[in-house]
Amino acid sequence: MKLTSESWGEVEGQSQPVKLFTLENSQGMKVQVTNYGCIVTSITTPDRDGQLAEVVLGYESLERYLEGHPFFGAIAGRYANRIKDGRYELDGEVFQLETNEPPTAQHIHGGSKGFDKYVWDFAVEQQHEAVYLHFSRVSPDGESGYGGTLHVTHTIGLDEHNQLHFNFKATTDKPTVVNLVNHSYYNLGGHDSGLVDGHELTLYADFYTPVNENMIPTGEILVVKGTGLDFTLPVEIRDNKGKVPGGTFDHNFVINQKRKLGEYAYAAELYEPLTGRVMTVLTTQPGVQFYNGAKLSNKAWFGRNGYKYESFDGLCLETQHFPDSPNQPHFPNVRLNPGEVFEEKTIHRFSVK
Template identity: 45%
Template structure:
């Protein structure tokens, strides 16, 4: 599929996002959130300084009962704060309360991922007859853009508060030079984090290039809807509208198959807890030490975001619904959290203390012609949108 098929009408998509999510917002459901519906300007504070002296800022967004804290370093979501059914707020994302944690950890907590989300086998692909060798940072493979991906870069941040749409947010800009981490073409990227009057968190990605390249952008937030540091997410209830997934080899690279989830632990078409089948002795679960796979969404690639996932914590009542234009999602159950990292709560993160739902094109697509294409050519615009809607009951 040529990249032109991926082009969506940005303005039209933005106009239809709220309806597309089909969720119930805090502003509708939670009386404690109603006084948050006014559009509030983003605020900025210093979060730290890089070794070279570059300042790192933390921006705070608040709208519709949702609070989001974002770093200029890596576009990192440092905190996502939501009320429970009683109106009590908690940060529901894993991360750190200091910059050093983000500089040294390899977990990609909350980060913008690029140029290519997920893995590319042996860091190699061929495009228009020319081979490209990428930065290798995951065994013999390239993961999330390489050793110095978008998650480790300073982004230019432009805040906004739109009184007409009642949205508040940040435009994050970056120019990735030709050859960065081995990728061809100068890529101009704009990512928008917006909070709507309903409290939805929308991410809009756009990119253009001056040379044919591959692009697959996503966000790597780890969710714990009971609250950061409160333990594992194995009791979270998850629904994924996906009848197939992409099995992987021992290096977590897709084999090229599109396997049916029916009759396997990978079937989340009906809500079930994350932990219900995670210990089943299925070869794919053994290899990944849990879930770390791409689900093929039944909706496919769409011009507007369509709902595909619901995640709920029964204890707090917090529920997150996700809609996207993307054809896939990487569900990662935090398998490699090993107790060596400490979050803002002062508690260490252990296996399955958070989970990721990374909207994306499929891993290693440049090496699988049958997968939806991730090729971007000059004159075309890469567009992708994902919307998170929140409620509590």
């Protein structure tokens, strides 16, 4: 395992300098991560012929990220995904958050200055077969409208088995709500190879949480069988795309907990037939949001090497708690109390076939 770091600039108003870390293993896999927003800027993996390609959408400089982006590779928090009307209640106290998603007027991904907009402290852990970066920050009581001072550690690591680790830990001094995810966009054909429609996707999920016109869960938990959301067996994304409005997938799936590897459940497997690349997702989280990048054409995003990302050029598999859980008491609990530890872990395992 090899780890290098370089200075990557600074963010106005934040004293911590920005670093870019490069993690490499002996299998030919390389990952780049910055402590600004815990962003995974690059994942390079070999195909079945040993040819390397960049498989996440992203930029080459800090300046480009500071200009704005649709959460390319970043952490989303304090609460990832949406909260209805930006409101939640704990023990009789109502917390009003920013409604920062213009089309829906809902709160999303922690607000306009969520965890993705901060420079994090960091510590390095080097093991014989793995390297971990431990990013940490303190989110003060009232930040973005949330209650409680939250101490957060987000660990990103690479091991010799081509496994990329995303681990989260948090504690609080007052009751609060927490939902933390990594928001990378993947294209296993290469970040500049165009549509992801030809990828084969398996989701280990028999149920999903339907939403209303504002993308807020109705509270129902419905079966995927017989719908365009059925990925319980491998299916090319294009085959199901015509069965959903606008060809858009942006849905939370309820992970089937029956297929496990230790503490992890299998959430998804993504396969790109032309290159043979496979990405298997395992997690301790209860849900996974499958988003096929339908809105990428809403703005002009020019990524690495000037390539323009269009709709459906990358997809997200965000392991998470369910959207709007603070207002849906029958959903898995997202409340964190003093004395408790929020802890969730996800592995993205890369291979070929």
